[in-house]
Amino acid sequence: MSMGITIHYKGSIKNLSLISKLQQEMVDICQSMNWEYQLWNEDLSKPCDATLSHTEKGANIEGHIPLRGITIVIDSKNESLDLLFNPEGNLSGFMLEIMKYDSTIDKNHKWIFVKTQFGTVDAHITTVKLLRYLKKNYIPDLEVKDEGEYWETGDKEHLMGKRAFLAGKIAQVEQALSSIEIEDEITPEELADKIEEVLMKMQEKRDK
Numbered sequence: 001m002s003m004g005i006t007i008h009y010k011g012s013i014k015n016l017s018l019i020s021k022l023q024q025e026m027v028d029i030c031q032s033m034n035w036e037y038q039l040w041n042e043d044l045s046k047p048c049d050a051t052l053s054h055t056e057k058g059a060n061i062e063g064h065i066p067l068r069g070i071t072i073v074i075d076s077k078n079e080s081l082d083l084l085f086n087p088e089g090n091l092s093g094f095m096l097e098i099m100k101y102d103s104t105i106d107k108n109h110k111w112i113f114v115k116t117q118f119g120t121v122d123a124h125i126t127t128v129k130l131l132r133y134l135k136k137n138y139i140p141d142l143e144v145k146d147e148g149e150y151w152e153t154g155d156k157e158h159l160m161g162k163r164a165f166l167a168g169k170i171a172q173v174e175q176a177l178s179s180i181e182i183e184d185e186i187t188p189e190e191l192a193d194k195i196e197e198v199l200m201k202m203q204e205k206r207d208k
Helices: 016-033 094-101 121-137 156-178 188-207
Strands: 006-010 036-041 051-055 058-062 068-073 081-085 112-115 143-146
Touching (some): 006 121, 016 036, 016 068, 016 081, 051 094, 081 121
Antiparallel strands (some): 006 112, 036 068, 051 058, 068 081
């Protein structure tokens, strides 16, 4: 179950030589808008050999991931917008490349995403407008699936309605999960089963 408005996108840059120009244009935009950003210029000639390990401080990536481009934070409450390209020129991301490398996802998978539910409506709209600019100038085959449907409709009121609906559903789930009684000795598997049971009951009520 997807929780929160998300923009899914995929496509390939016209030529790898254009990545530097795209980076510079995006840096100019980020600096003028006071957005956080980070440039990535990993060696595209070296194959991916990265793995994900978990430590007490969180997840840690070890190894090489051949990606070049820029990541942009349009709204601090949103995920970063990844404009990163792999050696084939396809839009990609660090986790997607790792998952393809260790075969946990199909190697032909190309969709990446940015969740915008918890940022502002304007941040969602800005993300869509930025993607439109990139489609026109750098990524002609760009495809976008916008769960807020702003990419398809350009309707801000409709987007706001979708966000409000999802926010209500998220609140319902949070309320339902907070009602779960957790015993001190409960295992992670038992907790997962309890959560799944609550979510299934919510789905059954919705389907009636």
